[in-house]
Amino acid sequence: MANGNKLLTGMLLGAVIGAAVSLLDKRTRGDVIQSGKKVSSKIKGYIEQPTMLTTDVKKKIDEAKDIVQEVSEDLSFVNEKVKELKETTPQVVNMIQETRDRFISKRE
Template identity: 40%
Template sequence: MGNTNKFWTGVLAGAIAGGLISLLDRDTRHAVGDKYGKIAKNISYGFTHPKEIATTVIEKTKEFKETASQISEDISFITKKIDEIRELTPEVTGLVKETKEAFLKEHS
């Protein structure tokens, strides 16, 4: 058990060290700062406008449910058509065989 803890501690320490070393590059620092600023702005907006966020989440959830329902209906329709084709295939095969036999008899 102790070796596992040392492993994950080492992995975490390595990740932190790698992150800090990557921040030595100016472009990386600016990119991280810009991204952090955008995230902080979005979080701040969420705290100051909770009703708007809740409304948006509710709307997106409703859209997702409607889309899922439509997909389910489409799948049911396609499945029904596939079943119809499966039922029709033996009839079509028989008709083709009969037609072939009729042509062969005429040409004989």
């Protein structure tokens, strides 16, 4: 168990050091500050109007459902096309073989 704690501690320490080093870049610092302000503003808005949070969450859930539905439809379409290919490929191969055999028999 002590090794697990050392691993977790090392990972956290590495993450903190990495974040601190990345903040040495002026542009990165500016981006972090801007992001922090946006998050802070959004949290204040949610505190002032809790129903806004539930509305936003419902909206995101609906968007996620729509995306899942689209992906599901796309996968169904691709699956159907793969089935069609599996069915037509042997037919095409047979047609090609028949055509080849016909031309070879005419040559001889």
